[in-house]
Amino acid sequence: MPTQTILVTGGAGYIGSHTVLQLLLGGYHVVAVDNFDNSSETAILRVKELAGEFAKNFSFSMLDLRDKCALDKIFSTTRFDAVIHFAGLKAVGESVEKPLLYFDNNLIGTIILFEVMAAHGCKNLVFSSSATVYGWPKEVPCTEEFPLSAANPYGRTKLMIEEICRDVHSADSDWKIILLRYFNPVGAHPSGYIGEDPRGIPNNLMPFVQQVAVGRRPALTVYGNDYKTSDGTGVRDYIHVVDLADGHIAALRKLQDPKIGCEVYNLGTGKGTSVLEMVKAFEQASGKKIPLAMAGRRPGDAAIVYASTDKAERELNWKAKYGIGEMCRDQWNWASKNPYGYSGSKDSSN
Numbered sequence: 546m547p548t549q550t551i552l553v554t555g556g557a558g559y560i561g562s563h564t565v566l567q568l569l570l571g572g573y574h575v576v577a578v579d580n581f582d583n584s585s586e587t588a589i590l591r592v593k594e595l596a597g598e599f600a601k602n603f604s605f606s607m608l609d610l611r612d613k614c615a616l617d618k619i620f621s622t623t624r625f626d627a628v629i630h631f632a633g634l635k636a637v638g639e640s641v642e643k644p645l646l647y648f649d650n651n652l653i654g655t656i657i658l659f660e661v662m663a664a665h666g667c668k669n670l671v672f673s674s675s676a677t678v679y680g681w682p683k684e685v686p687c688t689e690e691f692p693l694s695a696a697n698p699y700g701r702t703k704l705m706i707e708e709i710c711r712d713v714h715s716a717d718s719d720w721k722i723i724l725l726r727y728f729n730p731v732g733a734h735p736s737g738y739i740g741e742d743p744r745g746i747p748n749n750l751m752p753f754v755q756q757v758a759v760g761r762r763p764a765l766t767v768y769g770n771d772y773k774t775s776d777g778t779g780v781r782d783y784i785h786v787v788d789l790a791d792g793h794i795a796a797l798r799k800l801q802d803p804k805i806g807c808e809v810y811n812l813g814t815g816k817g818t819s820v821l822e823m824v825k826a827f828e829q830a831s832g833k834k835i836p837l838a839m840a841g842r843r844p845g846d847a848a849i850v851y852a853s854t855d856k857a858e859r860e861l862n863w864k865a866k867y868g869i870g871e872m873c874r875d876q877w878n879w880a881s882k883n884p885y886g887y888s889g890s891k892d893s894s895n
Contacts, residue, residue, distance in 0.1 A: 555631030733879035740879030742886030813852030
C-alpha cells in the first residue's frame, strides 16, 4: 500500500504526541497542527528526536482550527488520506465554569475542520471521543450500544461532535468516520521523553499522583472511600497511552474497509482498577510513598466504570498490551525525568 499522509490535529497534546510518534514509526507521513493552548512545543521537538530517521516524514504548523484560512492553506499544499482529530479543550471543571469557551473551541473548530476537509475531498476521519459520553452508566462493562448522556459541558462537546459526525455521514455516504471512546489514558512513552503535562491542578488521578511523588503536592485527595467496591474507592479502566496511540493506527487501517460508515469503538483494557490499587502500583514502581487525604464522594461520580473492548478486538484487531504495572513504571520514568513537565522549571508550573 502506498504511504499514507495523515493530518493530526492537537498533535502536541498528551495523546496526540504519542500517536504522532507511533504513526511516524509505523511508516506514515504526518502533518501535525496545534495552537499550544494546553500543550507544549517541546513535545513536538522530542517527538522528532524519538522518531529518528522517520522525522523526515513529519512537519508541524502552529494554528487554531477556528482559523479557516490557515487550515485551508495546509490542505491546499498537502493531500491528506485521513485526519485524526484530537484538538480540543478537555478540563471538566473548567468546562463547567466556562461552557462557552468549550463550545466555541471544540465545536466551532470541528465544524470548520469538516468544512475544509470536504472542500478538499478528504472524507476519512478518526475522532478522539471519550467514555464521558456514557454519562454515569448503570451497569458495566460499557458497550458501544449503551445510552449516551453527558454530565458536563466538556462531555457534551464530545457527544455533540459524535452527533455531527453521524449527521455528516448520513448526508454524504462518502464520509468514513471512526469514533474512538477512550477510557482513562495514563502512562508515558517508555523513553520517559514525552508524557502528560497538565497545566495547573491536574484533573485526573495519575498526573496528581505523579506530582505528589515528585514533591510538587503534599498529598493525593481520594474522593470517596465508601463505594461498593473491593476497597471502597472508585474503579476505572486505565489504558496505557501507547496502547491508545496504537488503537488510532488500527482505526486508520479500518478506514480502508469499504463497508465502514460512521462506526464507534471503545478503547480500554476491559478491566477495572480501583484508585487505591493504582496508587499501590505506582508506589511499587516509584519506590515513593503517596500520602493520602480521604474526602467525600464527588457529586455524579460513579462507583465502577470500565469498557467492553470486544468490538475493538474483533473489528480493529487491536487489544491493549500493557497492564497497570507498566503504566505506572512508564509514568514514573516520565515524572522522575521531568518533575516539572516540559517547562523543566518550578516557576512556570502552578
